[in-house]
Amino acid sequence: MKNWLTLEPDRVKLMNKHYTKGRGGNKVECVVVHHNAGVLSIDQIWQVWQTRAASAHYQVQSDGVIGQLVWDRDTAWHAANQYTNQRSIGIEVSNSAGPNAGWPITDTAIREAGRLIAAVCLYYGLGRPVSGDNVRYHREFTSTTCPYHLAPGGKYNAALIGEAQRFYDELKAKKNGTTTGRHAKKTPAGGSSVMLTAKYFTDFIKGFFGPQIDALQDVWTQLRGPSGGGWPQLGKNKAGQNLTLVDAVAALRHDVADLTRKIDNLGGK
Template sequence: MNYETLTADVNLIMNKHYTKGRGGHKIDKILVHHNSGRLTTRGCWDTWQTRQASAHYQVEESGKIGQLVWDRNTAWHASNWKANQTSIGIEHANNDTKAWTISPATLEAGAHLVAALCKNYGLGRPEWLKNVFPHQYFANTDCPGQIAHSQRAQYMARAQYWYDTMTGHKTAKPAPATKGVDLEALASAVIAGKYGNGEARRRALGANYQAVQTIVNKRLTGKSKPAPRVDLEALASAVIAGKYGNGQERRRRLGANYAAVQAIVNKRLLG
């Protein structure tokens, strides 16, 4: 794929199930889809011969990109006519038909294509639900699978990376860490693979990266200075005084100390 000229690796243009032109509308968004299967560009073309659907691009499992509808025309992909007329649809092949994930090569190529389209059509830096949307935003569907869930942060981080690279855009310094962020929960998500690796993880976590990575390292290697001893009795007194809220708020704020502190509270209050 030539991302500068938007020339796909292969052009296999649909002969039906699309509409010429865009009805006077301008492109203002990208819609991402998944195949619900391991399709090639040819596989998409064949499927859409008997199904009233189409998309502009297909990103194969290998990262190879095919074009099926020219950008200037309206593909039938969004389940919403105005969204069809104002968007470019990108299909992605799945590499797992149970988890509905996409391969690293598909993710990288798809994100690069999103960046190139945003640059070419003046949409600005790729942002989720601003100029990049999942199919499920416009229809009652699970599409685009994990691109909208566990792989979203990495996908968008790579799209932003490629946009910055292609435009010479200088990324602003990250804002200070947001108060109230549950760093332990973020660390759990990182360990579960939901924030990618390396630069993608750093971009996705932003100002929280260092604090979260420290927690991750401690959990995985145990190499960290021992935390100071927690005064559980003092925490229990604070809980009884109402300083830690109730229910989930209390559980979140006490973190790993919740069970021990709650046991002390129960003993004091219930005997």
């Protein structure tokens, strides 16, 4: 995390679908914890949610890197019901191996997830992290085992909540010792408590332009193929390279013109 007090993540890779703008006038009341049930990076979970009607606000990788996929001010689709989604921050944590190994999670990911819980609780004035109160778990809201070992009774829960509480106390002391004037919290219409920091304004700008940029990237990919390398299903050129959509259209136009000339020549005979 670049800045715990302002919730500035290591990376921002916003979803372009499968979330809802705004929170319906509701304020953040809790954190909901998930595990990926997979070994997934920020980019990989973004791809998964492109094909699945789901999302979360944050992804914690096994190496501890934290990515933001849905802005806090918007509603991620993570807790199986709109009521909870509109009132919570969804945090996903990557596993480090699959089901045969028991869905393990690295100590680094557990630590960083705990700190993220603490930072969210402090930022939104939710109080010290407490399981079943301001820290909830996916399985509470639908028929699932998620977040598995991170849930109460699981082998990682004590470490997760312990770090969340320890770091909350540390962050709160730091905030109380450094917060003055321009860093004070403001409460906008709608009730959500936010800090008017540089992150707030950059988030707003990125949130406005992000979907347009994503749409342009999608168009570029369709025209040029993955990473600009063309599409194998369109055939290859004389150099053995995959054709792009533009190349394929040009080749088709050439073939049609050639066929037209041949037909005209036959007619002339």
